[in-house]
Amino acid sequence: MEIDPFIFRLSIFILSIFIGYYVVWSVTPSLHTPLMSVTNAISSVIIVGAIIASLSGVSENIFDFSNIFGFLAIILAAVNIFGGFLVTQRMLQMYKKKKKK
Amino acid sequence: MISANLSALFYLISGILFILALRGLSSPETSRQGNYFGMVGMTIAIIVTFLSVGNFSAGLIYVAVLLLIGGSIGAFIAFRIPMTAMPELVAGFHSLVGLAAVFVAISAFLKPEVFNLGTVGNIKLASLIEMSLGASIGAITFSGSIIAFLKLKGIMSGSPITFKGQHYINLLLGLSLIVLIFYLCKTQSDSIFWRIIEISFLLGLLLIIPIGGADMPVVISMLNSYSGWAAAGIGFTLENTALIITGALVGSSGAILSYIMCKGMNRSFFNVILGGFGATDESSSKLSKEEKPVKNGNADDAAFLMKNASSVIIVPGYGMAVAQAQHALREMVDALKKNGVKVSYAIHPVAGRMPGHMNVLLAEANVPYDEVFELDEINNDFANCDVAYVIGANDVTNPAAKSDPQSPIYGMPILDVEKSKSVLFVKRSLSPGYAGIDNDLFYRDNTLMLFADAKKMTEDIIKSL
Numbered sequence: 001m002e003i004d005p006f007i008f009r010l011s012i013f014i015l016s017i018f019i020g021y022y023v024v025w026s027v028t029p030s031l032h033t034p035l036m037s038v039t040n041a042i043s044s045v046i047i048v049g050a051i052i053a054s055l056s057g058v059s060e061n062i063f064d065f066s067n068i069f070g071f072l073a074i075i076l077a078a079v080n081i082f083g084g085f086l087v088t089q090r091m092l093q094m095y096k097k098k099k100k101k
Numbered sequence: 102m103i104s105a106n107l108s109a110l111f112y113l114i115s116g117i118l119f120i121l122a123l124r125g126l127s128s129p130e131t132s133r134q135g136n137y138f139g140m141v142g143m144t145i146a147i148i149v150t151f152l153s154v155g156n157f158s159a160g161l162i163y164v165a166v167l168l169l170i171g172g173s174i175g176a177f178i179a180f181r182i183p184m185t186a187m188p189e190l191v192a193g194f195h196s197l198v199g200l201a202a203v204f205v206a207i208s209a210f211l212k213p214e215v216f217n218l219g220t221v222g223n224i225k226l227a228s229l230i231e232m233s234l235g236a237s238i239g240a241i242t243f244s245g246s247i248i249a250f251l252k253l254k255g256i257m258s259g260s261p262i263t264f265k266g267q268h269y270i271n272l273l274l275g276l277s278l279i280v281l282i283f284y285l286c287k288t289q290s291d292s293i294f295w296r297i298i299e300i301s302f303l304l305g306l307l308l309i310i311p312i313g314g315a316d317m318p319v320v321i322s323m324l325n326s327y328s329g330w331a332a333a334g335i336g337f338t339l340e341n342t343a344l345i346i347t348g349a350l351v352g353s354s355g356a357i358l359s360y361i362m363c364k365g366m367n368r369s370f371f372n373v374i375l376g377g378f379g380a381t382d383e384s385s386s387k388l389s390k391e392e393k394p395v396k397n398g399n400a401d402d403a404a405f406l407m408k409n410a411s412s413v414i415i416v417p418g419y420g421m422a423v424a425q426a427q428h429a430l431r432e433m434v435d436a437l438k439k440n441g442v443k444v445s446y447a448i449h450p451v452a453g454r455m456p457g458h459m460n461v462l463l464a465e466a467n468v469p470y471d472e473v474f475e476l477d478e479i480n481n482d483f484a485n486c487d488v489a490y491v492i493g494a495n496d497v498t499n500p501a502a503k504s505d506p507q508s509p510i511y512g513m514p515i516l517d518v519e520k521s522k523s524v525l526f527v528k529r530s531l532s533p534g535y536a537g538i539d540n541d542l543f544y545r546d547n548t549l550m551l552f553a554d555a556k557k558m559t560e561d562i563i564k565s566l
Contacts, residue, residue, distance in 0.1 A: 005340070006227055006337075009336075009337060009340065009342075009345055012342060012345050012346060013333060013336075013337070013345050013346075013348075013349050014349075016116070016345065016346045016348075016349030016350055017349045017352065017353050019120055019349075019350065020120075020123070020349055020350040020351075020352070020353035020354055021353050021357065023120060023123045023124050023350070024123060024350075024353060024354040024357045024358075025357060026124070026127045027123065027126040027127055028126070028127060028128060028129070029361075029448075029450065029456070029457060029460075029475050030129070030448075030457060030460035030464075030470055030473060030475070031126045031129065031132060031457060031460070032358060032361075032455075032456035032457030032460070033187055033191075033455060033456060033457035033458060033460065033461045034126060034132065034136075034457070034461075035123070035126050035354065035358070035456075035457070036191050036321065036322070036325055036355075036358070036455065036456065036457075037187075037190075037191055037194070038122055038123070038126070038135075038136060038139055039123070039325060039329065039350070039351040039354050039355070040191060040194045040195060040198060040325070040328070040351075041139060041143070042119045042122065042139055042142070042143065042347050042350070042351065043198050043328050043329055043332045043347055043348065043351045044143075044197075044198055044201065045115065045119075045142075045143060045146050045332070045343050045344055045347050046198065046201050046202055046205060046332050046335055046344060047146075047147065047150075047201070048112075048146055048147065048150040048339070048341055048343065048344065049205035049208075049209070049216075049335055049338075049339050049341070049344070050201065050204065050205050050208075051147070051150045051151065051154065051164055052150060052154060052215065052216065052339070053205060053208035053209065053212070053215065053216075054160060054163070054164055054167075054208075055151075055154045055160045055161065055164060056154065056212070056215040064212075065211055066207070066208040066211035066212040066215075067160075067208075069204040069205070069207045069208040069211070070204070070205070070208045071163065071164075071167055072204050073200075073201040073204035073205050073208070074164060074167045074168060074171065075167050075170060075171040075174075076171065076197040076198075076200055076201040076204070077171070077197070077198070077201045078167065078168045078169075078170070078171025078172045078174075078175060079171045079172075079174045079175040079178070079194075079197055080175060080194050080197050080198055080201070081143055081171075081172070081175065082171070082172040082173075082174075082175030082176045082179065083174075083175030083176065083178045083179045083190075083194060084175070084179075084194060085136060085139060085140050085143070085179075086175070086176055086179035086180065087178075087179040087182065087187075087190065088136050088139075089133070089136055090179060090180070091184070091187075091461055091464070092129070092132045092133045092136060093133070094184075094461070094464040094465050094467075095129035095132070095464045095470050096464070096467065096469055096470065097129075097469050097470065097471055
């Protein structure tokens with residue numbers, strides 16, 4: 001009997017939770033704020049769904065109800081992607097070591 | 102147009118790059134590189150999506166323009182936002198992720214054939230469950246984050262809003278969501294789908310309003326986690342590996358942060374979520390309070406004490422963030438170092454309004470990160486330290502957490518400020534901290550209270566140094 005592809009995705013999901021668990025515990029507490037802003041940026045990879053939603057079925061009518069939701073989602077996710085990565089970058093630039101004399 | 106298999110492999114690569122992005126944060130040295138990995142992963146995911154749709158028609162222009170608009174707004178915010186506003190920024194960003202998840206789910210529900218989920222009115226069962234869960238968690242994340250944002254920004258009062266039967270209403274809403282999702286699967290009806298989203302919005306609002314300002318570190322972490330689960334739900338719907346991996350990473354990251362924050366307060370997750378902490382606590386200690394004498398000092402006294410000390414530990418708290426005193430504080434420390442005083446910083450896990458809040462502010466003020474220590478790294482040093490300079494922190498230093506089993510914060514790990522030879526408290530008044538309890542430390546012989554705004558007091562001390 002063939003295995004449902006859903007099971008494969010579920011496996012990826014559960015393994016990723018474990019990876020996340022171990023990786024996040026190794027994050028130093030002083031970088032917890034950048035951790036939040038960068039997780040925020042990467043969770044905006046949801047933009048792929050938004051792009052598919054808004055690029056498909058364009059031949060008929062681009063301002064279809066469902067396309068419009070796709071467009072809105074693209075704007076929101078793009079704000080997050082750029083905002084999230086750049087603000088993380090800005091924060092990380094500030095973490096400096098003591099200058100050795 | 103590239104094949105579905107090839108694009109799936111590219112999505113896997115983005116997922117791995119995202120893991121490396123988080124891995125980089127294990128030390129400040131590798132963190133910047135990690136962030137670049139994250140950006141590359143995102144770029145790959147977006148380009149692959151364009152290629153896999155392959156329909157380079159009029160729609161592409163719109164998408165590119167929208168990306169640009171959103172991107173410039175995001176970049177503008179990222180460069181302009183002051184570091185003290187980081188908690189509300191993160192809360193705001195979470196709300197956007199949540200809303201984006203809702204929109205994508207709506208789009209998938211209205212046009213399932215685009216995502217290979219079946220046809221309208223005949224969507225695959227698994228997809229229906231996944232998208233309604235994604236939409237529901239996304240909506241909760243959105244409205245909850247909006248409330249968190251308003252509270253952090255001070256537009257809405259930070260004190261808990263409670264009313265009778267609150268928890269039952271939430272329970273009822275939660276149960277009705279499950280029932281509605283069940284009926285959605287049976288009937289595929291539009292109106293039920295919209296009801297699910299509406300109820301989730303409402304539930305998000307109601308879940309966050311009873312939680313007070315100082316519990317925000319837990320709330321932000323929790324919403325961070327929710328935004329991850331919402332993304333994962335959508336990832337299952339779209340059968341997209343990058344989204345599933347990311348959702349799982351973010352979900353567990355937020356959950357771990359919430360756990361660390363709860364532990365820092367010695368409270369259970371449910372205790373925090375049920376809310377109302379510090380609101381109704383009319384403690385009996387009020388009567389005795391007025392009679393106790395405190396030693397009141399000024400900037401000259403403080404400067405004298407610290408100049409003649411051999412080691413000083415700084416304990417920053419939310420008050421420092423409110424007063425924006427971090428730069429003045431660094432200058433004061435520089436002046437002290439010139440006098441040969443050894444200075445370090447001690448950070449409590451729940452200091453401030455989000456995990457790592459104090460560290461970012463100190464980093465902004467150019468404090469080297471190897472002078473900043475976590476609770477368990479530095480707590481033993483208080484016994485050998487001459488002066489503890491507590492600036493804008495209160496509950497996290499309260500010895501009642503160790504000695505008084507009646508105290509609401511009993512059992513919470515605290516910084517052992519009381520063990521240092523003398524303690525300087527910069528505070529605007531004698532008012533109790535967030536937990537609504539009196540701090541015994543104020544009345545000790547070796548404590549000097551400095552009643553002033555944190556920034557002004559620190560500046561005055563610099564002058565007298």
